[in-house]
Amino acid sequence: MGMLVATALAGRMLSTLRQPLGSLWGSLATLLCWLRAALWWSAAEKGQQQLGGEPEGTREEEEEDGTIPTSVNYHFTRQCNYKCGFCFHTAKTSFVLPLEEAKRGLFLLKEAGMEKINFSGGEPFLQDRGEYLGKLVKFCKAELGLPSVSVVSNGSLIRERWFRDYGEYLDILAVSCDSFDEQVNVLIGRGQGKRNHVENLQKLNKWCKEYKVAFKINSVINRFNVEEDMREHIKVLNPVRWKVFQCLLIEGENCGKDALREAERFLISEEEFEGFLERHREVSCLVPECNQKMKDSYLILDEYMRFLNCRQGSKDPSRSILDVGVEQAIRFSGFNEKMFLRRGGKYVWSKADMKLDW
Ligand code: SF4
Numbered sequence: 001m002g003m004l005v006a007t008a009l010a011g012r013m014l015s016t017l018r019q020p021l022g023s024l025w026g027s028l029a030t031l032l033c034w035l036r037a038a039l040w041w042s043a044a045e046k047g048q049q050q051l052g053g054e055p056e057g058t059r060e061e062e063e064e065d066g067t068i069p070t071s072v073n074y075h076f077t078r079q080c081n082y083k084c085g086f087c088f089h090t091a092k093t094s095f096v097l098p099l100e101e102a103k104r105g106l107f108l109l110k111e112a113g114m115e116k117i118n119f120s121g122g123e124p125f126l127q128d129r130g131e132y133l134g135k136l137v138k139f140c141k142a143e144l145g146l147p148s149v150s151v152v153s154n155g156s157l158i159r160e161r162w163f164r165d166y167g168e169y170l171d172i173l174a175v176s177c178d179s180f181d182e183q184v185n186v187l188i189g190r191g192q193g194k195r196n197h198v199e200n201l202q203k204l205n206k207w208c209k210e211y212k213v214a215f216k217i218n219s220v221i222n223r224f225n226v227e228e229d230m231r232e233h234i235k236v237l238n239p240v241r242w243k244v245f246q247c248l249l250i251e252g253e254n255c256g257k258d259a260l261r262e263a264e265r266f267l268i269s270e271e272e273f274e275g276f277l278e279r280h281r282e283v284s285c286l287v288p289e290c291n292q293k294m295k296d297s298y299l300i301l302d303e304y305m306r307f308l309n310c311r312q313g314s315k316d317p318s319r320s321i322l323d324v325g326v327e328q329a330i331r332f333s334g335f336n337e338k339m340f341l342r343r344g345g346k347y348v349w350s351k352a353d354m355k356l357d358w
Contacts, residue, residue, distance in 0.1 A: 167211030309334030
């Protein structure tokens with residue numbers, strides 16, 4: 001009898017404890033599963049890295065999540081008709097995305113918060129005689145409704161017909177001009193043979209006015225133009241902005257192994273750059289950009305729509321936004337939003353807001 005009572009009591013106790021023990025065991029099992037999964041992922045990642053399977057660009061430290069691609073520079077071609085000795089986006093490939101793929105990428109960027117697109121190269125007017133560029137410009141303004149669409153060009157291939165067809169969709173045309181002395185342009189690699197770069201600049205300025213496009217000038221200050229006085233020429237042309245860059249070295253582009261240029265002989269010191277700025281201080285539209293300001297303050301997309309990370313002094317590509325999306329790719333862009341704002345990257349960039357006297 002005593003035995004029966006003891007057995008019954010033990011049975012009751014067990015059944016009372018079964019429920020809490022059961023749920024405790026359940027939690028432990030879940031925890032073990034989670035730990036096992038975490039260890040498996042870590043081993044798998046390590047294995048992938050050892051096999052070289054890590055995606056391009058991940059060797060860089062990751063940016064904080066949530067970077068918005070407010071202003072993007074899309075270098076859709078590396079091909080160019082000039083051979084500037086300091087060029088830092090050289091003709092390493094001849095690849096250009098099919099138009100519809102480029103549009104898809106631009107749409108993704110717009111969805112991610114892009115407000116300004118700048119098309120650059122290489123020479124953007126080279127592809128399909130400017131038609132490819134024109135179609136992208138029109139798409140960005142008329143279909144995506146971007147506040148600002150701009151182009152940087154060496155200006156040598158632009159025809160009036162392009163302005164007639166696409167001028168209304170373009171906010172800013174920036175033309176590169178490093179010297180008003182044709183001999184210096186030849187030395188730099190921007191010589192136009194019989195044609196004169198300065199006359200061409202005046203013609204483009206006139207078309208910009210006629211077709212209501214804001215006209216901008218970009219100059220790279222280097223060993224051959226650092227002593228030049230450009231004040232009068234710039235005042236006559238009267239651009240909305242005159243962006244003045246200090247010549248910059250980029251590993252793999254214009255210096256080092258595999259580079260197509262050797263730009264060392266073009267370099268100038270900070271002091272020399274300051275001297276040039278001082279001489280042109282009275283030019284109100286001048287926007288200076290020393291190497292320090294340029295560093296990591298641009299979002300650059302290459303011809304495959306990969307962000308180029310310049311943090312180590314070369315251009316390391318992320319994966320393409322067409323494959324992994326903008327959010328994933330932008331983590332490896334090396335972009336520093338604070339530097340972007342510090343260099344005045346955000347300005348009145350829509351021609352509708354510029355109040356220009358056309
Ligand atoms: S015009 Fe521009 S893209 Fe062409 S070679 Fe000169 S710097 Fe490079």
